[in-house]
Amino acid sequence: MKFLKFLLTGILFGIVMTKSEAISWFRIQEMFRFESFHMYGIIGTAVILGAILVAIIKKVKGKTINGDEIKFNPKTMSIPRYLFGGILFGLGWAMTGACPGPLFTLLGHGILTILLVIASAILGTYVYGRLRSKLPH
Amino acid sequence: MIEFISQPWHWAASGAMIVFVMFLLLWFGGEFGVSGNLRTMCSIFGGGKGCEFFDFNWRAQIWNLVFIGGAVIGGFIASNYLASPEPVNISAETEAYLKTVGIDTPRTMEEGAGFVPNEIYGTENAFSLSNLIILIIGGFLIGFGTRWAGGCTSGHAISGLANLQLPSLIAVIGFFIGGLLMAWVILPQILTL
Numbered sequence: 001m002k003f004l005k006f007l008l009t010g011i012l013f014g015i016v017m018t019k020s021e022a023i024s025w026f027r028i029q030e031m032f033r034f035e036s037f038h039m040y041g042i043i044g045t046a047v048i049l050g051a052i053l054v055a056i057i058k059k060v061k062g063k064t065i066n067g068d069e070i071k072f073n074p075k076t077m078s079i080p081r082y083l084f085g086g087i088l089f090g091l092g093w094a095m096t097g098a099c100p101g102p103l104f105t106l107l108g109h110g111i112l113t114i115l116l117v118i119a120s121a122i123l124g125t126y127v128y129g130r131l132r133s134k135l136p137h
Numbered sequence: 138m139i140e141f142i143s144q145p146w147h148w149a150a151s152g153a154m155i156v157f158v159m160f161l162l163l164w165f166g167g168e169f170g171v172s173g174n175l176r177t178m179c180s181i182f183g184g185g186k187g188c189e190f191f192d193f194n195w196r197a198q199i200w201n202l203v204f205i206g207g208a209v210i211g212g213f214i215a216s217n218y219l220a221s222p223e224p225v226n227i228s229a230e231t232e233a234y235l236k237t238v239g240i241d242t243p244r245t246m247e248e249g250a251g252f253v254p255n256e257i258y259g260t261e262n263a264f265s266l267s268n269l270i271i272l273i274i275g276g277f278l279i280g281f282g283t284r285w286a287g288g289c290t291s292g293h294a295i296s297g298l299a300n301l302q303l304p305s306l307i308a309v310i311g312f313f314i315g316g317l318l319m320a321w322v323i324l325p326q327i328l329t330l
Contacts (some may be wrong), residue, residue: 005161010210015219016154025257086282094316124277124281
């Protein structure tokens, strides 16, 4: 039962990713080619409303369903880690047309070849973990 | 009601619903970040043996795996019961460009919903050289890059920017450097191999 609420939230997320068309490879090409406002509108709206939400939660010391205070962990400052990691992810995102949320949503659409992308993404994460100590962070 | 939801959503409604999902996750004691699940999966598959990065209490992350399991079900529901009457309405400029690299943009539902190009993701096409490069190397870069950067679109571009984190802004700039390079320079080369 503890997990049911996460399952339902995930179902909603899959529906949102589909109806927003953020799962579309075509939409991602269009975004990186600056030929439509659609994806910028989605991300921009989410960032602005999200910033308002985070500010309100901090202001009112919002609590979780279990009564704990909602915490936002500040990220440690670094440039190479975010820049290089970000560039590699950006290359993969524009190639496959899917970031991690859509990867899983597309599986539900019956796109079975996405399993190849998911398996490769797990492998990529594993190789990162093995090489982690040798990479700049 | 179903008909209303089944239309393609306006970008503002879509952005607001993403924030609603983020709110629910925070309220339930989680956070909005999808790519962390890939690390959890490595750990479940035994990656913690001989690698401390995967040697952590993955059981504390089960809620997030359940969340993406839900996303798979949500995709199934949306594709079977909430499908739009028309394919994704891609701009004419993008359609014209994609034609030059051999990708057709669906304009009727018979041709496809406009989510993934059949030329790349169709099971009968996936095993060509250029498609294997796209699917396998693309997936690898997603997994490697998100973990190095410590997040993906959900964790950095939305959760991180909403919390005004400078590291997330650097990550998003990185996403765009990589994405622009791929979309404009590298991908056209791979597609015309």
